[in-house]
Amino acid sequence: MYPLRGSFAPHCHYHVTTKEYAKAYQNSLALHTQQNPKDILINRKSLTLSLAPLEFVVAHQIHSDRVEVVNRSIGWYEESALECDGLITNQKNLVLTILTADCVPILLHDPIQQAIGAVHAGWRGTKAHIVAKTIEAMQREFGTNPKDTLAYIAPSIGKCCYEVGEDVAKYFEEDSYTQKGDKFRLDLPYLNAQQLLAMGVAQENITHSHICTACEVERFFSYRQECGCDGRFMSMVWMES
Numbered sequence: 001m002y003p004l005r006g007s008f009a010p011h012c013h014y015h016v017t018t019k020e021y022a023k024a025y026q027n028s029l030a031l032h033t034q035q036n037p038k039d040i041l042i043n044r045k046s047l048t049l050s051l052a053p054l055e056f057v058v059a060h061q062i063h064s065d066r067v068e069v070v071n072r073s074i075g076w077y078e079e080s081a082l083e084c085d086g087l088i089t090n091q092k093n094l095v096l097t098i099l100t101a102d103c104v105p106i107l108l109h110d111p112i113q114q115a116i117g118a119v120h121a122g123w124r125g126t127k128a129h130i131v132a133k134t135i136e137a138m139q140r141e142f143g144t145n146p147k148d149t150l151a152y153i154a155p156s157i158g159k160c161c162y163e164v165g166e167d168v169a170k171y172f173e174e175d176s177y178t179q180k181g182d183k184f185r186l187d188l189p190y191l192n193a194q195q196l197l198a199m200g201v202a203q204e205n206i207t208h209s210h211i212c213t214a215c216e217v218e219r220f221f222s223y224r225q226e227c228g229c230d231g232r233f234m235s236m237v238w239m240e241s
């Protein structure tokens, strides 16, 4: 199966890879986990060929609220030293990528100022408002107006499957989880959408994949469903020149 594909605008696209996309290791694209880097680089090479002449940026994701402005390819052929969870650019043909297996990838496009962003939000990043801070960085760097901004919330673990303890649930608003005994089901995609709305992004400009990685573990890596897998799928956004 091909990646999930979409376009924010005629010249701005997003893709999400699935397990079937390449052969080795069911197409993990992560260098930082325990899989053989040779196989991962083969997978990345095949992605490079299919999307030539695009260049890629991979962050070393650390569950933080750090956002970096990038202008050139980083972390594609070796483990990334760029520690952050939000990437932004106004460069064309530069693909911003997020690697996940349950966490929420959020892809952003400002079609007026011609800028893009990519966000990695697990519960820690959501607690730290990483998606809001990425929009703020786009405002600061590129003059982005949130009301013009388009957002895609890519496949991630849904409220149907994301069980957390009270120690995690207590950080979030009561409408973002359901409680059954001492178990809580947290809705990370909803929380990130709420943060986008609070920043001024319009409801109609937020697209949800409505795909839960744990429910659709045949297509997507799920850390929870696979009991701590090493595989990661890649969500990507770029503008063509």
Ligand SMILES: [Zn+2]
Pocket: 157, 158, 159, 160, 161, 162, 212, 213, 214, 215
């Ligand atoms: Zn689910």
